[in-house]
Amino acid sequence: MRYLPLTPDDRAEMLARIGVPSVDNLFADIPAAQREHELPRLPLHKSELEVERALSRLAAKNVPAGAVPFFVGAGAYRHHVPASVDHLIQRSEFLTSYTPYQPEIAQGTLQYLFEFQTQVAELTGMEVANASMYDGSTAAAEAVLMAHRVTRRRKALLAGNLHPHYRATIETVSRYAADEVVALAPVPTGGEDIIAAIDAGCSCVVVQSPDVFGNIVDLKPIAEAAHKAGALLIAVFTEAVSLGLIEPPGAQGADIVAGEGQSIGNALNFGGPYVGLFATRQKFVRQMPGRLAGETVDAEGRRGFVLTLSTREQHIRREKATSNICTNSGLCALAFTIHMSLLGQTGLIRLARANHAAACDLADRLAAVPGASVLNDTFFNEFTLCVPGKASDVVEKLAAKGILGGVPYSRLAPKSGLDDLILVAATETTTEDDRAAYAAALKEVL
Amino acid sequence: MNREGRGATTPHIVGGVSAGPVTFTGNRGLDLEEGLIFEIGRTEVTGVDIAEPAPFKDRLGSHVRTAPLELPGLSEPEAMRHYVRLSRMNYGIDSGLFPLGSCTMKHNPRLNEKMARLPGFADIHPLQPLSTVPGALELMAELSRYLLELTGMKAVALTPKAGAHGELCGMMAIKAAHEAQGNGDRHVVLVPESAHGTNPATAALIGYEVRSIPARADGTVDPAAVKAALGPEVAALMLTNPNTCGLFERDVVAIAEAVHEAGAYFYSDGANFNAILGKVRIADLGVDAMHINLHKTFSTPHGGGGPGAGPVVLSQALAPFAPVPALVATADGLVLVEDEGAAGAEQALGRMSAFHGQMGMFVRALSWMLSHGADGMRQASEDAVLSANYVRACLMDVMSAPFAERPAMHEALFDDTWLAGTGLSTLDVAKALIDEGYHPMTVYFPLVVHGAMLIEPTESESKASLDLFLGALRDLAMAAKAGDKERFLGAPHYAPRRRLDETRAARAPVLRWVRPEPLPNAAE
Numbered sequence: 015m016r017y018l019p020l021t022p023d024d025r026a027e028m029l030a031r032i033g034v035p036s037v038d039n040l041f042a043d044i045p046a047a048q049r050e051h052e053l054p055r056l057p058l059h060k061s062e063l064e065v066e067r068a069l070s071r072l073a074a075k076n077v078p079a080g081a082v083p084f085f086v087g088a089g090a091y092r093h094h095v096p097a098s099v100d101h102l103i104q105r106s107e108f109l110t111s112y113t114p115y116q117p118e119i120a121q122g123t124l125q126y127l128f129e130f131q132t133q134v135a136e137l138t139g140m141e142v143a144n145a146s147m148y149d150g151s152t153a154a155a156e157a158v159l160m161a162h163r164v165t166r167r168r169k170a171l172l173a174g175n176l177h178p179h180y181r182a183t184i185e186t187v188s189r190y191a192a193d194e195v196v197a198l199a200p201v202p203t204g205g206e207d208i209i210a211a212i213d214a215g216c217s218c219v220v221v222q223s224p225d226v227f228g229n230i231v232d233l234k235p236i237a238e239a240a241h242k243a244g245a246l247l248i249a250v251f252t253e254a255v256s257l258g259l260i261e262p263p264g265a266q267g268a269d270i271v272a273g274e275g276q277s278i279g280n281a282l283n284f285g286g287p288y289v290g291l292f293a294t295r296q297k298f299v300r301q302m303p304g305r306l307a308g309e310t311v312d313a314e315g316r317r318g319f320v321l322t323l324s325t326r327e328q329h330i331r332r333e334k335a336t337s338n339i340c341t342n343s344g345l346c347a348l349a350f351t352i353h354m355s356l357l358g359q360t361g362l363i364r365l366a367r368a369n370h371a372a373a374c375d376l377a378d379r380l381a382a383v384p385g386a387s388v389l390n391d392t393f394f395n396e397f398t399l400c401v402p403g404k405a406s407d408v409v410e411k412l413a414a415k416g417i418l419g420g421v422p423y424s425r426l427a428p429k430s431g432l433d434d435l436i437l438v439a440a441t442e443t444t445t446e447d448d449r450a451a452y453a454a455a456l457k458e459v460l
Numbered sequence: 461m462n463r464e465g466r467g468a469t470t471p472h473i474v475g476g477v478s479a480g481p482v483t484f485t486g487n488r489g490l491d492l493e494e495g496l497i498f499e500i501g502r503t504e505v506t507g508v509d510i511a512e513p514a515p516f517k518d519r520l521g522s523h524v525r526t527a528p529l530e531l532p533g534l535s536e537p538e539a540m541r542h543y544v545r546l547s548r549m550n551y552g553i554d555s556g557l558f559p560l561g562s563c564t565m566k567h568n569p570r571l572n573e574k575m576a577r578l579p580g581f582a583d584i585h586p587l588q589p590l591s592t593v594p595g596a597l598e599l600m601a602e603l604s605r606y607l608l609e610l611t612g613m614k615a616v617a618l619t620p621k622a623g624a625h626g627e628l629c630g631m632m633a634i635k636a637a638h639e640a641q642g643n644g645d646r647h648v649v650l651v652p653e654s655a656h657g658t659n660p661a662t663a664a665l666i667g668y669e670v671r672s673i674p675a676r677a678d679g680t681v682d683p684a685a686v687k688a689a690l691g692p693e694v695a696a697l698m699l700t701n702p703n704t705c706g707l708f709e710r711d712v713v714a715i716a717e718a719v720h721e722a723g724a725y726f727y728s729d730g731a732n733f734n735a736i737l738g739k740v741r742i743a744d745l746g747v748d749a750m751h752i753n754l755h756k757t758f759s760t761p762h763g764g765g766g767p768g769a770g771p772v773v774l775s776q777a778l779a780p781f782a783p784v785p786a787l788v789a790t791a792d793g794l795v796l797v798e799d800e801g802a803a804g805a806e807q808a809l810g811r812m813s814a815f816h817g818q819m820g821m822f823v824r825a826l827s828w829m830l831s832h833g834a835d836g837m838r839q840a841s842e843d844a845v846l847s848a849n850y851v852r853a854c855l856m857d858v859m860s861a862p863f864a865e866r867p868a869m870h871e872a873l874f875d876d877t878w879l880a881g882t883g884l885s886t887l888d889v890a891k892a893l894i895d896e897g898y899h900p901m902t903v904y905f906p907l908v909v910h911g912a913m914l915i916e917p918t919e920s921e922s923k924a925s926l927d928l929f930l931g932a933l934r935d936l937a938m939a940a941k942a943g944d945k946e947r948f949l950g951a952p953h954y955a956p957r958r959r960l961d962e963t964r965a966a967r968a969p970v971l972r973w974v975r976p977e978p979l980p981n982a983a984e
Contacts, residue, residue, distance in 0.1 A: 019922035043708035059833030073580025075595030106554035118955035122550035148621035151814035179814035186810030265527035285586030285815025287767030310965035338661035345763030358533015361506030371513030
């Protein structure tokens with residue numbers, strides 16, 4: 015077996031050194047009645063060529079986004095990632111290293127995390143950021159738990175236009191932690207009145223902008239109302255590129271920002287692995303979940319970086335930890351930070367404009383199709399299309415014509431009764447021909 | 461001890477300072493220093509060519525960004541050099557032996573990376589019509605089939621994104637099951653002292669009170685202690701098996717029976733599954749839920765701290781409570797049930813995260829499984845256990861190994877008794893190992909032994925590689941006992957950084973770069 019270096023002779027020598035006749039002696043603590051003597055009922059080992067063949071056959075059954083005009087978003091976005099990003103994250107020393115618990119030989123990881131934290135803080139307009147979380151939805155759930163710790167209240171108020179998967183993730187953790195969640199009903203056209211629902215029992219108000227329907231939300235008045243009630247504003251985003259062009263939550267009074275960073279540096283991957291971005295104010299830093307890289311000096315006075323404030327974490331605090339999380343999304347954070355370093359703000363703003371232009375063009379084209387209408391006043395690179403009949407049927411018919419036209423909102427929230435809405439995203443990867451093809455196909459389908 | 465293949469280097473250090481001149485740049489030959497992107501990049505530079513769109517009427521309303529932004533850019537050559545230089549300050553499995561106990565740093569085959577990057581896996585969206593991704597569902601089903609066959613369990617929840625997330629999922633399933641049976645008042649979870657910190661943290665997160673179970677003298681859990689702690693208020697026992705001392709809990713069946721008899725569930729922490737792959741099916745031990753770290757046992761890379769993946773296998777009793785999305789085989793083929801309460805997920809515990817889990821890791825893990833096959837997986841476990849026992853056997857005479865009367869599983873545990881009187885600590889030994897070209901073992905864990913050193917060689921090391929490592933450790937042990945203190949106290953001497961001040965980092969945390977204040981002009 016090509017990955018196992020020991021030879022039969024090696025094994026015999028090692029057994030002799032240990033002083034046992036057979037490897038089975040080393041498994042003697044497994045109760046005899048339960049020990050397996052047969053191989054698992056699975057195929058035997060395969061050559062590299064055979065594995066490639068088997069997995070390529072499965073991959074070939076799927077329609078990759080790059081093969082068709084593609085407009086699917088709703089929390090994961092197809093962007094172009096420079097070739098150098100994927101090359102660099104596969105460097106052995108990044109790919110095959112561990113959590114940097116031995117900082118003297120993990121300065122590469124620690125320095126990029128420090129750079130990543132700074133980039134995330136700048137992008138969101140916040141003071142500090144952590145070294146990433148699993149993804150946007152779990153980051154949002156952790157933000158709610160953190161708000162409970164900070165305010166000592168146990169009720170979260172969720173905007174109706176929060177991504178339904180994010181809502182479900184928060185609700186699930188809250189249900190088992192016996193915390194209260196109040197979730198408002200969705201308002202696809204935007205402008206929902208969440209301020210009226212804020213009361214003195216709320217630990218936090220969770221608002222997404224751009225929201226799941228694509229509307230950009232003015233967070234300032236919500237932040238003011240939340241603060242007046244002694245609650246925190248948790249601002250959520252699912253499209254990090256948008257922050258190159260729209261006012262970041264930090265400039266609007268957000269206390270915690272939780273978002274998805276997949277769209278910078280990371281592939282779609284059918285939903286994971288992604289990278290959760292988490293930022294807050296300096297004064298809450300000791301209540302923050304997740305890992306943090308911090309600056310220090312070594313014995314010779316040279317600047318270096320370490321994981322810090324780990325007394326918040328599970329391996330030290332056990333049941334009193336701020337979170338049970340003991341990892342981040344290291345390699346996805348690396349992809350994010352490399353792509354962001356390549357972009358710089360000049361490239362990021364240009365990328366954001368290219369996205370916004372593509373979406374505006376598509377919205378105009380689709381709104382001109384008889385029977386279809388665009389609900390949004392404002393949006394970044396995703397908007398909501400209202401169609402006659404069932405959105406899920408329309409999306410299927412478009413797929414049959416080779417257009418992946420978006421996400422029926424009913425797929426995310428089947429009980430909402432909003433069955434005629436399609437969430438449509440257009441990034442810089444869409445061409446004018448793609449957008450024209452979509453409009454033409456929609457005309458045929460409706 | 462075999463010394464073949466060792467470099468014939470003699471240390472050229474005098475009093476801890478390199479014998480060569482201090483360089484003007486701070487670089488030393490191939491050891492290159494690297495500034496932060498904020499120091500080398502410029503905000504007007506970009507390494508990505510993006511065409512400026514033709515003028516158009518924007519739809520941003522009054523939400524245009526006015527907040528300052530300070531994100532420097534790097535041209536592509538600058539970026540390549542920056543990250544290559546950073547990478548060279550890291551130690552990885554490809555650099556050398558990475559004997560971190562409990563972490564299973566095994567070889568990461570590049571085939572897995574290649575497979576995960578096939579456009580049919582990497583370039584598909586979780587919400588594109590399911591009719592356009594049958595191969596993705598098939599891959600998930602195949603991975604599930606392998607995990608269920610290897611564990612004998614009844615259902616698997618693929619979505620958890622890491623081991624701790626899997627623990628959360630499994631414990632929520634237990635809580636959901638109790639509530640469904642009207643036993644929601646059970647509020648205590650038993651956790652052995654030697655458990656990973658995530659176990660108590662997870663239990664506490666969902667409102668359980670944690671009750672600790674002591675270990676007996678041989679490092680394992682005594683069924684009598686479990687029975688004494690059980691009662692009508694206990695919801696579950698969380699047990700790591702093989703445990704964090706590297707021992708198989710030989711009374712696990714009796715423990716599981718006692719737990720079930722008391723109306724509680726048995727959660728198993730699968731961090732150390734690598735030791736028993738193909739050797740025992742955990743269902744036969746009475747386990748109700750166990751998470752599996754795909755980044756440990758199935759070699760998906762650790763990546764400097766993630767992303768991982770922590771699917772959870774469930775017993776018949778807990779299967780109905782698996783979270784959504786759930787993959788259900790129907791007459792019409794595979795269906796991904798995405799909504800709580802829908803057919804096939806009527807009692808689902810909820811949703812762990814957006815979308816369907818760590819697909820990129822599923823591909824890598826399945827690639828590893830197909831490559832090894834039933835025979836290779838079993839051989840991998842045997843080799844991992846053999847190597848760990850070999851390590852212990854070769855170091856027993858110079859270091860102190862608690863619980864050595866029982867076979868080790870996949871990792872060898874040492875304490876710091878052997879350092880008594882040397883004035884040196886476990887940390888000093890770890891840092892000295894860096895100078896010898898190795899990543900240190902796990903230190904100060906498990907907490908149940910003093911100054912713990914936990915060595916996990918995995919199945920990926922050749923005997924020659926193990927012998928060199930053991931030689932280095934033996935030499936260090938002798939040097940420690942011979943009073944060669946400076947070698948240890950000043951270590952590491954040869955890393956990109958000398959020992960770092962972690963206390964200072966925590967006292968006044970600097971967690972991001974800020975532009976330094978311009979210095980006032982100094983008088984000439």
